[in-house]
Amino acid sequence: MRARPPTSVRHLIGLTVAALLTTGVTAVPAGAAPTTAATAATTATTATTASTADAARMLQRRGVDLDSVTIPRLQRLMRERRLTSTQLTAAYLHRIATVDRKVDAVLAVNPRAVAEAAASDRHRRRYGPRSALEGIPVLLKDNVDTRDLRTTAGSRALLGARPGDATLTRRLRAAGAVVIGKANLSEWANFRDFASTSGWSAVGGLTNNPYVLDRNACGSSSGSAAGVAASLAQVAIGTETDGSIVCPAGSTGVVGVKPTLGLVSRAGVVPISAEQDTAGPMARNVVDAALTLAVIQGRDTRDAATAEIPADQPGRYRLDRDALRGKRIGVWRLSGIDEDVDKLVEQRVTDLRAAGATTVDVEIDDSVVFEDEFTALLAEFKRDVNAYLAATPGPHPADLAGLIAFNEADPVELRYFGQRIFEAAQASPPTTDPAIVAARRRATTTARRLIDDTLARHRLDAIVAPTNGPAWVSTLGEGDAFVGPSSSTPPAVSGYPSITVPAGFDGALPIGMSFLGARWSEPEVLSLAYAFEQLTHERRPPRYLPTIGP
Numbered sequence: 083m084r085a086r087p088p089t090s091v092r093h094l095i096g097l098t099v100a101a102l103l104t105t106g107v108t109a110v111p112a113g114a115a116p117t118t119a120a121t122a123a124t125t126a127t128t129a130t131t132a133s134t135a136d137a138a139r140m141l142q143r144r145g146v147d148l149d150s151v152t153i154p155r156l157q158r159l160m161r162e163r164r165l166t167s168t169q170l171t172a173a174y175l176h177r178i179a180t181v182d183r184k185v186d187a188v189l190a191v192n193p194r195a196v197a198e199a200a201a202s203d204r205h206r207r208r209y210g211p212r213s214a215l216e217g218i219p220v221l222l223k224d225n226v227d228t229r230d231l232r233t234t235a236g237s238r239a240l241l242g243a244r245p246g247d248a249t250l251t252r253r254l255r256a257a258g259a260v261v262i263g264k265a266n267l268s269e270w271a272n273f274r275d276f277a278s279t280s281g282w283s284a285v286g287g288l289t290n291n292p293y294v295l296d297r298n299a300c301g302s303s304s305g306s307a308a309g310v311a312a313s314l315a316q317v318a319i320g321t322e323t324d325g326s327i328v329c330p331a332g333s334t335g336v337v338g339v340k341p342t343l344g345l346v347s348r349a350g351v352v353p354i355s356a357e358q359d360t361a362g363p364m365a366r367n368v369v370d371a372a373l374t375l376a377v378i379q380g381r382d383t384r385d386a387a388t389a390e391i392p393a394d395q396p397g398r399y400r401l402d403r404d405a406l407r408g409k410r411i412g413v414w415r416l417s418g419i420d421e422d423v424d425k426l427v428e429q430r431v432t433d434l435r436a437a438g439a440t441t442v443d444v445e446i447d448d449s450v451v452f453e454d455e456f457t458a459l460l461a462e463f464k465r466d467v468n469a470y471l472a473a474t475p476g477p478h479p480a481d482l483a484g485l486i487a488f489n490e491a492d493p494v495e496l497r498y499f500g501q502r503i504f505e506a507a508q509a510s511p512p513t514t515d516p517a518i519v520a521a522r523r524r525a526t527t528t529a530r531r532l533i534d535d536t537l538a539r540h541r542l543d544a545i546v547a548p549t550n551g552p553a554w555v556s557t558l559g560e561g562d563a564f565v566g567p568s569s570s571t572p573p574a575v576s577g578y579p580s581i582t583v584p585a586g587f588d589g590a591l592p593i594g595m596s597f598l599g600a601r602w603s604e605p606e607v608l609s610l611a612y613a614f615e616q617l618t619h620e621r622r623p624p625r626y627l628p629t630i631g632p
Contacts, residue, residue: 133172134172134173134175134176134179135176136172137169137170137172137173137175137176138172138173138176138177140169140173141165141169141170141173144159144164144165146159146165148173148174148177148313148316149313149366149623150366152367152369152370153214153215153218153316153317153369153370153373154214154369154373156170156217156218156316157211157214157216160206160211160216160217161211166199166203166217167199167200167202167203167206167216167217167218167260168196168199168200168203170199170217170218170219170316171195171196171198171199171217171219171260171262172196172199174219174262174313174314174315174316175191175195175196175262177312177313177314178191178262178263178314181312181313181314181626182309182312182314184290184292184295184312184626185289185290185292185295185308185309185312185314185626186266186286186287186288186289186290186305187221187265187266187289187292187299187304187305187306187308187309187312187314188221188263188264188265188266188305188309188314189224189234189236189263189264189265189266189267189283189285189286189305190224190231190232190263190264191262191263192230192231192260192261192262192263192264194230195219195260195261195262195263198260198261199217199219199260202216202217202258202260203217205258206258211258212256212257212258213257213258213259213377214257214373214376214377215254215257215258215259215317215373215374215377216257216258216259217258217259217260218258218259218260218316218317219259219260219262219315219316220254220259220260220261220262220315220316220317220318220319220374221262221263221264221265221305221306221309221310221314221315221317221318221319222251222261222263222264222265222306222318222319223264223265223267223303223305223306223318223319223320223321223361224236224264224265224266224267224283224285224286224305225267225271225321225351225352226248226250226251226264226319226321226350226351226352226361227245227246227247227248227251227350227351227352227474228245228247228248228251228261228264229245229246229247229251231261231263231264232244232264233245233264233352234283234285235267235269235270235271235283235352236266236267236268236269236270236282236283236284236285236286237269237270237283237284237285237485237495238284238285238488238492238494238495239478239479239484239485239488239489239492239495240352240478241285241478242476242477242478243474243475243476243478244474244475244476245350245474245475245476246350247350248347248349248350248351249347249349249350249382249384249385250319250346250347250350250351250361250378251350253377253378253380254319254377254378257377259377262314262315263315265303265304265305265306265309265318265320266281266283266285266286266287266289266304266305267281267283267286267289267301267302267303267304267305267306268280268281268282268283268301268302268304268326269282269283269284269285270352270504271301271302271321271323271326271352271354272301272302272326273323273354273459273463273503273504273507274499274500274501274503274504275499275500275501275502275503275504276502276503276561277499277500277559277560277561278499278561278562279298279498279499279556279557279558279559279560279561279562280298280299280300280301280302280304280330280556280562281298281299281300281301281304281305281308281556282498282556282558284492284494284495284497286305288556288558289304289305289308290308290556291308291333291334291553291591292308292311292312292334292624292626293311293334293335293553293590293591293592293624293625293626293627294553294590294591294627294628294629294630295626295627295628295629296555296556296628296629297552297553297554297555297556297591297630298333298553298554298555298556298562299330299333299334299553300325300329300330300332300333300334300550300553301326301329301330301562302321302326302330303318303320303321303322303326303327303330303331303338303364304330305318306318306319306320306330306364307320307330307331307333307334307336307338307364308330308334310334310336310364310365310366311334311335311336311366311624312624312626313366313623316365316370317363317364317365317370317371317374318363318364318365319361319362319363319364319374319378320338320361320362320363320364321351321359321360321361321362322340322358322359322360322361322362322570322574323354323355323358323359323459323574324358324455324570324571324574324575325568325570325571325574327339327340327362327364327582328340328549328550328569328570328580328581328582328594328596329549329550329568329570330364331364331549331582331594332549332550332582332584332592332593332594332596333550333553333591333592333594334592334624335584335592335594335621335622335624336364336365336366336584336621337364337365337366337367337368337370337371337581337582337583337584337611337615338362338363338364338371338581338582338594339362339363339364339371339372339375339579339581339604339608340360340362340570340573340574340579340580340581341360341361341362341375341379341579341604342360342577342578342579342601342602342603342604343357343358343359343360343387343577343578344360344385344387344388344389344390344391344577345360345375345379345388345391345395345579345602345604346360346361346362346375346378346379346380346388347380347381347382347384347385347388348360348361348385348387349382349384349385350384352467352470353463353466353467353469353470354459354462354463354466354467355458355459355462355463355466356387356462356466357458357462357522357526357577358455358459358574358575358577359466360577361378362375363375363378366621367615367621368401368581368583368608368611368612368615369401369612371581371608372399372401372608372612373399375399375604375608376396376397376398376399379391379395391602392602395602395604395605396604396605399604399605399608399609400605400609401608401609401612401613402609402612402613403612403613403616403617404437404438404613405606405609405610405612405613406434406437406438406439406610406613406614406617407437407438407439408438408439409438409439409440409543409544409610410439410440410441410442410540410541410542410543411434411439411440411441411442411542411543411544411545411546411610412441412442412443412444412536412537412540412542412544412545412546413427413431413434413441413442413443413444413545413546413547414444414445414446414545414546414547414569414598415427415443415547415548416547416548416567416568416569419551419565419566419567420551420552420565420566420567420588422552422588422589423548423551423552423566423567423588423593426548426585426586426587426588426593427548427585427595429586430546430585430586430595430614430618431546433614433617433618434546434614434617436617437613437614437617442540442542444536444540444542444545446532446533446536446545446572447532448529448532448571448572450528451525451528451529451532451571451572451575452571453521454521454522454524454525454528455521455525455529455571455575457517457518457521458513458518458521458522458525460503460506460507460510461507461510461511461512461513461515461518462513462518462522463482463507464482464507464508464510464512465512465513467481467482467485468481468482471484471485482504482507482508483508485504486501486504486505486508489501489504498558498559499559499561525575526575526576526577528575529571529572529573529574529575529576529578530576530577530578530601532572532576533545533572533573533576533578533598533600534600537599537600543599543606543610544597544598544599544603544606544607544610545597545598545599546595546596546597546598546614547567547569547595547596547598548566548567548569548585548593548594548595548596549568549569549570549582549585549593549594549595549596550566550567550568550582550593550594551564551565551566551567551568551588551593552565552566552588552589552591552593553591553592569596569598570596572598573596573598576601577601578598578599578600578601578603579598579599579601579602579603579604579607580596580597580598581596581597581607581608581611582594582595582596582597583595583596583597583611583614583615583618584615584618584620584621585618585620586618586620587620589630590625590627590630591630592621595614597610597611597614
């Protein structure tokens with residue numbers, strides 16, 4: 083059984099899809115009685131379902147398959163006046179209304195989504211598109227601040243928070259994108275307890291893997307990944323400290339881009355650590371991910387790390403389907419963990435060679451990073467979450483100690499697992515403590531050396547590795563039964579880019595392959611990932627199987 087918060091919470095955060103397109107239905111304000119929202123949603127259901135269903139049927143008649151359509155094709159249709167953003171947004175709202183009941187990826191729908199789409203249509207008619215994302219529905223992970231939708235990090239403690247827009251949210255809006263809603267996530271980005279269940283939050287309940295519904299979507303960007311995989315938005319934004327973009331993307335068969343630290347501003351994103359956190363795009367294809375990255379990247383005075391973006395970092399990414407030809411690709415197999423994944427990796431290596439790449443097996447021992455990484459993250463989390471809470475308006479706990487106290491008194495928060503990581507972070511020394519400074523220096527330096535030395539020693543253009551193993555059965559109260567390989571730690575701790583692309587299946591469950599590169603190598607790594615995607619075409623739509631057994 084899926085864990086759900088009280089009905090009131092989901093309704094108080096944002097209107098249900100059923101209330102969005104119906105004339106005369108007023109958004110339920112924060113603090114209204116739960117029955118008010120539920121009644122409004124019920125009253126609106128019939129008319130709204132018809133409206134969004136009409137939009138979905140119109141797209142089908144015009145040969146638009148939401149699962150496979152790319153942003154460039156959508157822009158061409160809108161340019162030719164064969165499609166509007168209002169119609170596209172309505173079609174996605176229909177998907178949310180009819181499909182998300184199985185997946186629970188969308189925590190809240192933006193009650194102004196249709197109005198934003200209509201405004202985009204007006205802007206296009208008068209002035210033309212502002213960017214490649216003009217009129218494109220985007221789902222934001224619910225740790226990315228939005229002025230008009232609550233940002234909770236999945237925690238009931240932040241239901242009263244009233245932030246403004248994050249920098250990346252402002253960039254998306256300025257580019258003409260439509261914020262269609264907020265995606266569920268592992269509460270506090272999986273940094274509350276050692277036995278947490280990925281994809282569960284007290285606000286959003288449990289997100290399911292759309293390929294097999296009793297399997298986990300990994301975390302912490304669970305809803306962003308599952309929402310894109312289930313075609314509930316064209317693209318989504320996730321965040322990562324270590325694995326939280328690439329693991330969900332790999333587990334749900336989508337593309338996930340974990341950029342170089344500093345390429346995308348973290349201002350207005352609920353933090354774990356400024357030394358590792360980044361936001362990045364998730365999409366069903368590399369083209370859409372690259373277009374989205376180009377919009378959200380850039381310098382920001384609110385995030386000092388963005389000052390290090392090279393002057394020649396492209397504002398647009400050119401993707402070459404022949405990019406693998408003549409390249410030297412290191413293969414970090416992570417073999418011996420899962421036999422089926424090993425076979426899949428070998429198949430994809432054969433494909434790389436067929437595309438003209440030279441492959442070189444490499445070994446990377448990332449275990450030397452783990453202890454220092456976690457030691458540093460505990461102290462950095464206390465520093466950064468306290469700073470975020472202090473800067474965020476609205477009634478909510480003032481600091482980490484207040485969050486711990488809130489959880490202890492709340493009837494939902496500790497229902498399935500505790501808060502031992504919170505407590506360890508609260509007890510940790512400050513980030514200025516020599517032991518913490520040394521742990522962070524060793525972790526970052528070691529992780530960078532693991533990648534830099536491997537690239538240099540073998541004269542490599544990039545490294546590929548399996549992103550994930552097959553998704554495990556979600557078991558609330560028992561933690562994650564994580565199985566299979568993981569290649570996220572070296573790029574996460576070093577702050578280097580990692581891009582996962584669908585690589586095939588272990589039975590019914592998707593497996594991704596990650597492309598790792600040097601710092602600021604997004605142009606090269608994105609092109610390699612695109613060439614791999616065009617070579618293999620391993621993504622296929624989810625079937626929403628209830629289970630596949632053990």
